[in-house]
Amino acid sequence: MRSWPNFELPYKFSENVLKQAETVPGEITFEDIKSRRDFRETTTFTIDPGDAKDFDDALSIKKLENGNWEIGVHIADVSHYVRPFSEIDKEAYARGTSVYLVDRVVPMLPERLSNDLCSLKPNVDRLTFSAVFEMNEKSEVLTQWFGRTVIHSDRRFSYEEAQQVIETGEGDLSAEILQFHKMATILRNERFKRGSFSFEREEVKFYIDEHGKPTGVYFKEAKESNWLIEEFMLLANQKVAERIGKVKQGQKAKTFVYRIHDRPNVEKLINFSNFIHTFGYSVKTASHKSIADSMNKLLTEIKGKNEQYIIESLAIRTMAKAKYSTQNIGHYGLSFEHYTHFTSPIRRYPDLMVHRLLDLYLHNEPSQNQPTVETMCVQSSMMEDRAVKAERASVKYKQVEFLQDKIGQKFEGIISGISEWGFYVELTDNHCEGMVPMRDMDDDFYEYDEKNYCLTGAHTRRRFVIGQKVRIEILRTNLAKRQMDFKLA
Secondary structure, eight states: OOSSOOTTOOOSOOHHHHHHHHHSOOOOOHHHHHTSEEOTTSEEEEEEOTTOOOOOEEEEEEEOTTSOEEEEEEEEOHHHHSOTTSHHHHHHHHHOBOEEOSSOEEOSSOHIIIIIISSOOBTSEEEEEEEEEEEOTTOOEEEEEEEEEEEEBOEEEEHHHHHHHHHHSOSTTHHHHHHHHHHHHHHHHHHHHTTOOOOOOOEEEEEEOTTSOEEEEEEEOOOHHHHHHHHHHHHHHHHHHHHHHOOOTTOOOOOOOEEEBOOOOHHHHHHHHHHHHTTTOOOOOSSHHHHHHHHHHHHHHTTTSTTHHHHHHHHHHHSOOOEEESSOOOBTTTTBSSOOOOSOTTTBHHHHHHHHHHHHHHTTOOOOOHHHHHHHHHHHHHHHHHHHHHHHHHHHHHHHHHHTTOTTOEEEEEEEEEETTEEEEEETTTOOEEEEEGGGOTTSOEEEETTTTEEEETTTOOEEETTOEEEEEEEEEETTTTEEEEEEO
16 A cells, blocks of 8 residues: 555556566676776775665775876766667656655666666676766866776775764775765865855654554764765766866857756745844845855754754755756856766666766767757656655655654644644654644634734734744644644643
8 A cells, every 4th residue: 555645656667668677688798898998906885875775876996106096986877778769768767766755765767777787786897987087185186087987896885884984984995985085075165165055954764664654753964974975976967067068168068968056036035034034043145155155154053953944944945946957057056057967877867868968979979959858858857856746745644654643742843834824833853744723722813924924812912933942732643634733732
C-alpha cells in the first residue's frame, strides 16, 4: 500500500525497459579502455550517504612533480550505457529524476544500471566522464581537461567515516582526505566572498520500523565531509559550463544545458525584510553582494534560536526557483556566471544531456538544435518540481503518522504562520507542523492582522505572533490529508 499521494510517480519499470536493461553489456572491454584516459593507478575514493547504493561521483588525487595537485572529479559514464532514443533513455527522460521518498526511492534508471553497472563501487573498474584539474595550494585551477576515463575506486566512505578522518586526522587515506578538506575550505570561503548564499538546513529524517512506520525523528546536518564533496562537485559543474558557455567576444556559444537561478523578487525580499525586522534582524537589499552577505550573516545569527527554522524556510521561499535552460542568465544563489549539472547522471536526466552535449562539442561537432534542447530542459524542470513536491508530501505524511498515536499529548512549539483560519505551530522537538484552528479558540473572538502577522483577541487583547513560543496539545490528525490540528495547552 502506498503511504502518500502518488503524484503519478512511476513506481515500476515496464517489462520492455527491464528487458533492455538486462541486455546492456556489463563487461568493460579493451576497446572501451584504450580510448580513455586511465586513472586506475591513481588514488580514488567515493564519499556518499551510508545507505546509498548509486555512487555517481568519485574523487582522485595525485601530487605532481611541480608541487601542484592533479584533482579528478569522476562521474559515472551513464551515456556509455544509455543510448539516445533507447527504451531506457525514453523512460529516463519521462521520469526526469530519481525521487527520494522517506521510505523508498523511485529511481530514474533500472537497478541494474543505477546500483550496478554505472555505480562507482570500490575495487572494480568503472567507466567515467571526468573533469581533471591541476590545482595549487591556494585551490586555484591552473589547467583543466574533460573527457572519458576509467577508474578503480580504492575505498568507499560514508560521510560519517570521512568526517571522522577530518576530525581526528587518522584513518584510511587520511592524507588525501585532509588535503581535499583543506582545498574545499578555501574554495568554500572564496565562494562566499564572491556573494554565494549559504542555505544549509537541517534535514528531517525518520527512524522507520520493518512495517514502514516512523518510530522517531532525527535531524541531519551538513558537516565538513559534505562540504568537501559539495565544493568539488560545484567546481566541476561550473568549469564544464564555462568550457562550453564562455566564448570569445563576437563568438556564439553552442547550445547547452545550464542550471540557472534568477535574482529574487523585490516585493518578496521587502516582505521578508519586514518580517525578520519583528525579530530584530535585518537584510540589506542594495546589491547582490549586500543581499548575500547580510543573508549569510542572518543565517549564522539565528543558529540555535527558536525562530531559526521559520526564518530559514521563509528565506528559501524568498529566492527564485532554480531551473534548467539553454538561455544562460547565471546562477544568482551561487554567484556563478556559468553553471550546469554534470555530476549526477544516474539520478538526474539533465546531467545525462550535459554529458552527451559535452562529448559532442569536445569532438568539435556542430551546435545542437536549441528549441529541442530547450523543450527537454522544460520537461526536466517540471519533473524536478514534481519530485520536490512528492518528497515534501512524503515527509509531511510521515510526520502526521508519527504523531497520530499521540492525541492528547502536549508539546512545545513555535508559531510558524498566521492565517484567517488560525495559526500554524511547528513543534520544537520534531519540526512537525499543525494548525490551531480559530474555531477551537473559544476564549475570545480573534481578529486576523495580515500586515503584522498576528491574531489579536477582541476583548482580552491577547496576541499570537509568528515566532512566539506556545504549548499545544494534539487534537486531531488526518493522515489522508496530511494535516494535524492542535489546541492550546
